[in-house]
Amino acid sequence: MIYNAQLIKQGAEAKVYLAPFCQRQAIIKERFTKAYRHPTLDKKLTSRRVVQEARCLSRCQRARIDTPTVYMVDTENYLIYMEYIEGCSVREYLVTPEGQTEAAQTKVAQDIGRALGLMHNIDVVHGDLTTSNLLMRNETGGSVVLIDFGLSYVSQLIEDKAVDLYVLERAFSSTHPNTEVMFEQILKAYGESGKASKQILKKLEDVRMRGRKRSMLG
């Protein structure tokens, strides 16, 4: 279907291919239909997410936040063609000998915090922040790139941005035990780079209490 495409990853939502595109390598993200979902609902969600993802990516790009450049969007076939970034994910990096050092972790944490602060400044909420969705670009010596905006959307609400951070916090604690210090550093850098970051961090404390405080019956 896509010329010379090589499947590199199958996630829960989409298949990711590497393929030649206009004399360069490109990433093609193809969302597939979900058999379990009602066709109308599936079509609504899938096409909305393709458009949202492309919009959020280009919104970040315009604000000079490092994200993959969008080359082309095919809304008929739910495809997004975008820049291929050579590098490893923060998740992979944190288990390398270099990634285990305090200095390296501090640098990455600051990078992440700053990137998230800038992203929230322009009201982009990522929606699925995990360490697998943060890449480190080889050509710049490991600066952080935000990827996979599949669940992202535009919102000015402090609530949404706080939940965004909470998702990352949970991803950190479940995939990287004993990295609380690193997450603190992320929040510190975030606090210094965002416009409304003080209020968002305060809201984050409310969000943290939610799951735990809930009464559970049944």
Place this chain on the structure above:
Amino acid sequence: MIALGLEGSANKLGVGLIRHDMTTTPPTVTILANIRHTYHPPPGEGFLPKDTAQHHRSHILQLVKDAMAEGNITPKDISVICFTKGPGMGGPLTSVATVARTLALMWNKELVGVNHCVGHIEMGRQITGAENPVVLYVSGGNTQVIAYAEKRYRIFGEALDIAVGNCLDRFARVLNLPNDPAPGYNIEQLAKKGSKLLDLPYTVKGMDVSFSGVLTYIETNAPALLASGEYTAADLCFSLQETVFAMLVETTERAMAHIGSREVLIVGGVGCNKRLQEMMDQMASQRDGKVFATDERFCIDNGIMIAQAGILAYQTGYTTPLEKTWCTQRFRTDEVFVAWRE
């Protein structure tokens, strides 16, 4: 080794007897009795803690007698008495715990307080034989996506506000559907006749889901939509199920992708919904996975699941001393140390 399990955290009162034959490895498990008595409030109403506790108090002794007769068991055969410590409604929980304590003192038995959610998971694993599944626990009070790691059942995602069963039950009240056998069951049956999909809010926040918005939307709009004849009650039930189940399957799939698991186990009262099982199956087969589900005997709250989780803990040497047999309405799944698993 035989355990008696007493459950009454919500409107179901359950008594179960389970035998683990320790002479084989793994132990051979036999279910000796599994009986239940449900409190049904009138249509349009939910069950209130006070009335539910009253129901449990008036039926539990007979239920224990019936279970002992069915399993052909005398008190001296029982090794341990297990009861639900939480989470659940305070009144109903304490009514049942009081009986557990009394029996333990009378018959001179050890007690084990069990986390209700862990009971569901252990029963599901026992019945289906699922090894290490991602667990979707869906009931009237709980909605959690759970995976086991390092001696705990860890919560990957959960409902941020009301549980999915609560959302369905409350919509059943709007339509004045009977609470017998269960409001969710009646929604499921009605949904089979529906076909027209209403566009409803779809709220997934990362791994978490939210149902309060969907409920408010459908509650507010249902009367007008029904009056105009644009949608039937069946269409609304169908739309609600399709939407909320899609949210659940989506987050479960994401958890599977995240931890690289191919197995899903559905437990809890909503877990016996055939449409949910079917959707989960379609998702799983798209990624070469397998779905494990049980029927209403084990999905809906029961005493046997409490006996099962309790006996597993008891085999590792765990007991709850009498002064610690209090109940708690809030008891998270990940608070339990799972000593019986590798």
